[in-house]
Amino acid sequence: MGKFKSHWADFGPLPNAKRCVRFEIGDLMGFIIIHNTTLGPGLGGLRVKPYESEAATLADAARLGRGMVYKNAAAGLELGGAKAVINAEPDELTANHLRAYGEVVQELSGHYITAPDVGTEVSMMDIIMEATRYVVCVSREKGGLDDPSPSTARGVFLAMQEALPFAGNLRHLAQPIVLIQGFGKVGRPLAHLLQANNFKVLVAEANEVQRDQAASDGCEIVETNKVFGTHAHIFAPCATGGILNPDSITALKNHGVRLICGGANNQLQDEGRDSELLKEKKIWWAPDFVANAGGVALACTEWELRTGKITPDQVNDRTEMRLAGIGKRIRKIMAKAEDRDCTSLSAARKLAEDTVAKQGGELR
16 A cells, blocks of 8 residues: 555553543554444544644544534434544655555554544545545545534534524624634635624734635734734634633633633633633523534435445435534533533533433543
């Protein structure tokens, strides 16, 4: 399949994970964590980024794998949760590396389905597909449904719409102001959906090209160092995670934000502390792993299409049903949080845990 072969082995037990695989592809190494397969094969993206050590690589893979269990379960998908991580700069990966990685995935016999994530994209999935069938988000030319980002944006938009009634009088405003952090593959289509539905859109983006795109699309530009000091009603983080902490939450509250709903993963710097603070500050937070599940919903539909569970003429209806379900689940989560006086994070986790428990499994 390439200039070098893959080498992999079970790494040993990992707390609360079903399987941990360490692999080497040429001069690079990584991990695949299959966390839970109660609902189906573990699906999760391949993340490629540099880590300071092998231990840090493993820790991130384990954290992300567990997160995918919650995401897929909360989305009502017949999929378990897993993740792959390679310790490298994305531009270090050659076609041979990707094919060798595909060999590892193939040898796991369908227990893990790979997909794009940070540092990877559709064109890479096409190459991986040369070595394994257990990959999704491949191009339409290869029989897939292509880039999942627009579906992620649509899911975020539907989640935002369903969350609005819980956020005070925002639904009664003539033109609510949404501040989007990040104008990339998710932020830009989200901005277009918001503009088409009479929201005023502000954008904070560090990349000059993307910032110019936002301006030409009619968005008002906010300096990145002023993102938490700008008046808005809704904050939509669509870039890096870990941006919600006591300082940023307090600043957002002081500048009018009543709802946070975006496409970024792992938005809370400290889940327990920051979810409680959001509740205390009366800012409604749409849990990220529920609101941004549009991409994995599309990936699930693609997998069903390519395995013959649905026909091509069923793709649009199946995708729309799953995207609409994101909004419905956000509404259910918000209502439970309100009724039980708990955080939206607690309500969302309970939804995922109950879904797995109904099939005889357990999330830990």
